[in-house]
Amino acid sequence: MHIDVTSTKCSGCSGCFAVCPKKAISMEKDKEGFLIPMVDRRKCVECGACVRICPAKQEQKVKENICYSYAAKLDDKYNDIRKNSASGGVFPALAKYALEIREGYVCGCVLDNMLPKHIISQCWDDVEKMQDSKYVQSDMQSCIKDIGNLLHKGKFVLFVGTSCQVAGLEEYLDIANISKANLLTVDFFCHGVPSPMIWDEYIDFYKNKKKRTPVNYRFRSKEYGWGMASRGSNHLGSVVFGKQVNRRDNFSWAARMWRSIFFSNLCIRQYCHQCPYASAQKPSDMTIGDFWGIEDICPDFDDGKGCSVMIIRSSKAKCILKQTPWLVTKDVTLEEAVKKQGNAFAPSIRNERRDAFWNDYYKNGFEYVANKYFQYDGVHRMKALIKRILFALKIRNIY
Ligand SMILES: Cc1cc2nc3c(=O)[nH]c(=O)nc-3n(C[C@H](O)[C@H](O)[C@H](O)COP(=O)(O)OP(=O)(O)OC[C@H]3O[C@@H](n4cnc5c(N)ncnc54)[C@H](O)[C@@H]3O)c2cc1C
Numbered sequence: 553m554h555i556d557v558t559s560t561k562c563s564g565c566s567g568c569f570a571v572c573p574k575k576a577i578s579m580e581k582d583k584e585g586f587l588i589p590m591v592d593r594r595k596c597v598e599c600g601a602c603v604r605i606c607p608a609k610q611e612q613k614v615k616e617n618i619c620y621s622y623a624a625k626l627d628d629k630y631n632d633i634r635k636n637s638a639s640g641g642v643f644p645a646l647a648k649y650a651l652e653i654r655e656g657y658v659c660g661c662v663l664d665n666m667l668p669k670h671i672i673s674q675c676w677d678d679v680e681k682m683q684d685s686k687y688v689q690s691d692m693q694s695c696i697k698d699i700g701n702l703l704h705k706g707k708f709v710l711f712v713g714t715s716c717q718v719a720g721l722e723e724y725l726d727i728a729n730i731s732k733a734n735l736l737t738v739d740f741f742c743h744g745v746p747s748p749m750i751w752d753e754y755i756d757f758y759k760n761k762k763k764r765t766p767v768n769y770r771f772r773s774k775e776y777g778w779g780m781a782s783r784g785s786n787h788l789g790s791v792v793f794g795k796q797v798n799r800r801d802n803f804s805w806a807a808r809m810w811r812s813i814f815f816s817n818l819c820i821r822q823y824c825h826q827c828p829y830a831s832a833q834k835p836s837d838m839t840i841g842d843f844w845g846i847e848d849i850c851p852d853f854d855d856g857k858g859c860s861v862m863i864i865r866s867s868k869a870k871c872i873l874k875q876t877p878w879l880v881t882k883d884v885t886l887e888e889a890v891k892k893q894g895n896a897f898a899p900s901i902r903n904e905r906r907d908a909f910w911n912d913y914y915k916n917g918f919e920y921v922a923n924k925y926f927q928y929d930g931v932h933r934m935k936a937l938i939k940r941i942l943f944a945l946k947i948r949n950i951y
């Protein structure tokens with residue numbers, strides 16, 4: 553018996569790919585561009601390891617019976633670092649601990665040639681590339697196995713990814729009988745992951761329309777702050793083009809459209825619509841996210857520069873927290889922590905036009921769906937530009 557799944561039943565965590573002793577599994581794109589395992593039957597010996605490891609086929613495991621919740625942010629001394637993070641900068645705070653105190657490794661998601669991938673590194677430059685939420689599914693590549701090898705050698709590893717990626721990693725280590733004592737796993741409240749194929753199409757579309765080649769993308773720019781003042785606005789996407797001129801495209805709708813694509817739920821992995829981790833109970837040592845509502849719960853703690861919610865559910869994570877004095881925390885109740893986290897209660901809802909979207913895309917291409925579903929038509933573009941200008945002139949506070 554071997555694994556046989558579609559992206560409706562599989563999260564793409566790549567645990568089965570890592571565990572196969574015969575290297576019979578490769579992760580291949582399905583028709584929506586999501587990676588799923590494909591088994592080479594000539595190599596497969598039907599050992600069943602891929603089925604046993606699969607977190608999508610099991611009950612979720614409970615870590616320890618502890619739960620501490622906090623509001624958290626990097627100390628003001630590190631504002632230069634926090635400004636590049638999506639929220640309070642818990643991730644770089646933990647990366648600093650991993651690299652400086654434990655001389656270990658950090659595994660997180662970077663944009664490599666504009667495609668989101670997990671890499672493992674000991675270098676702060678890479679930590680900077682890992683900062684910011686890439687709202688596209690990340691390719692885990694060989695990270696699960698590589699982390700196993702590092703842990704086996706007694707190295708410390710910080711892993712940050714989606715809950716399903718954490719579940720795949722933890723299952724692999726259990727099956728391979730590798731100690732997790734030197735591993736800290738961190739996941740986040742997760743809206744779901746959009747298709748890398750649609751992302752790729754979007755970048756090509758931008759290149760063709762603007763005759764510019766983006767070299768980076770800020771999904772969560774804090775150029776105008778973070779929180780109530782800016783979360784409703786659209787400056788998530790600044791396409792940086794031409795390193796040498798270092799200009800940013802904050803104005804065109806083409807540059808800012810990804811946020812609409814992400815939140816439309818038209819091209820999120822089907823599995824995410826039944827995500828088993830859409831609760832406060834998750835497979836990681838620690839869960840982070842944006843602390844939406846912090847301005848009401850702890851107004852003194854909110855400085856508009858980014859605040860994270862942080863939930864700790866292992867004594868290992870609690871102990872590490874004591875060794876990160878550069879992370880400022882405030883105790884909150886679990887109820888306060890998750891109050892505005894829609895995905896702590898239920899998975900993101902499938903858009904009823906999802907099938908129509910994909911049919912339209914296959915038949916007519918990306919530009920057609922950009923017009924029909926993502927307001928790329930002339931009228932909407934003009935409206936978006938006017939709103940953007942009024943926002944830049946401070947006449948509107950959100951747009
Ligand atoms: C697809 C996605 C959906 C999210 N949905 C929500 C949500 O509904 N509610 C909420 O509160 N927060 C959500 N987040 C998390 C939030 O955006 C912040 O990442 C989180 O608050 C951590 O902030 P930070 O300042 O500590 O991290 P940062 O310093 O910004 O670091 C971001 C971390 O996330 C990792 N990461 C980035 N992109 C990906 C990716 N595509 N796949 C796996 N790991 C990635 C990086 O490796 C890095 O470790 C989501 C993030 C992603 C990537």
Ligand code: SF4
Nearest residue numbers: 562563565566568606
């Ligand atoms: S182990 Fe992960 S990648 Fe493999 S089938 Fe299960 S969910 Fe999919």
Ligand code: SF4
Nearest residue numbers: 715716742744824827
């Ligand atoms: S919504 Fe759930 S299944 Fe989808 S990427 Fe996030 S954690 Fe994984």
